[in-house]
Amino acid sequence: MGWLDHDRLxxxxxxxxxxxxxxxxxxxxxxxxxxxxxxxxxxxxEALASIDGLELPCPDAxxxxxxxxxxxxQLPRGTDRDATIGALxxxxxxxxxxxxxxxxxxxxxxxxxxxxxxxxxCEDVSARSIxxxxxxxxxxxxxxxxxxxxxxxxxx
Numbered sequence: 001m002g003w004l005d006h007d008r009l010x011x012x013x014x015x016x017x018x019x020x021x022x023x024x025x026x027x028x029x030x031x032x033x034x035x036x037x038x039x040x041x042x043x044x045x046e047a048l049a050s051i052d053g054l055e056l057p058c059p060d061a062x063x064x065x066x067x068x069x070x071x072x073x074q075l076p077r078g079t080d081r082d083a084t085i086g087a088l089x090x091x092x093x094x095x096x097x098x099x100x101x102x103x104x105x106x107x108x109x110x111x112x113x114x115x116x117x118x119x120x121x122c123e124d125v126s127a128r129s130i131x132x133x134x135x136x137x138x139x140x141x142x143x144x145x146x147x148x149x150x151x152x153x154x155x156x
Contacts (some may be wrong), residue, residue, distance in 0.1 A: 036136035037068035043140060044071050044132065047147035052076065052155060055128075071134040072098050074125060079154050081130055087153045093146055098131035 015023070026033070045056055053076025060066055075081055081097060088095050101123045103114040116123065132146055 033136060034065065034067060037134075038065070040134060040136065040138050040143065041068045041071055043138075043143040044134075044147070047143055048073065048150070051147070051151050053079075054150075054154070068134070070098065071132050072129050073132065074128040075130060075154060077124075077128065079128065081128060084150075084153055085130060088146075088149060091149050093149055094133060096131045098129045099126060101126040 041057070048054055048056055055074035057072060075084060085095050085097065101119065102108065103112075103119055103122070104116060108114045132150075133142070
């Protein structure tokens with residue numbers, strides 16, 4: 001079989017001509033998109049800075065510039081993340097848990113036997129991480145509202 005023989009499950013990531021054309025068009029707007037996302041991240045940083053115990057994303061180092069595809073904060077220890085997400089949703093604000101501890105995903109549990117307690121720092125960070133609404137068109141007022149509602153929920 002030669003090069004067609006595959007020794008593990010994988011994916012075919014070849015792009016269609018249409019997907020490539022869309023990608024090229026997006027690249028032409030890259031600086032504008034990155035600037036908009038960076039602006040929203042800065043607004044969140046300012047709006048959330050005064051909330052006790054809330055851990056914000058680390059600042060960029062040196063000349064680094066990130067893409068800001070998501071804005072994730074870590075709730076104060078002892079805060080129920082799922083209840084916080086539910087309370088935000090009740091107030092019309094969608095947020096998501098982010099990211100799960102990878103070693104506790106079913107594949108790693110079943111294949112390698114990983115269990116809770118093996119990586120306590122990872123598990124703690126995972127249990128407290130929440131992705132806030134984040135997209136380039138988010139307004140200053142919407143960022144302020146998310147910050148205000150989050151503060152009211154975790155520091156009543």
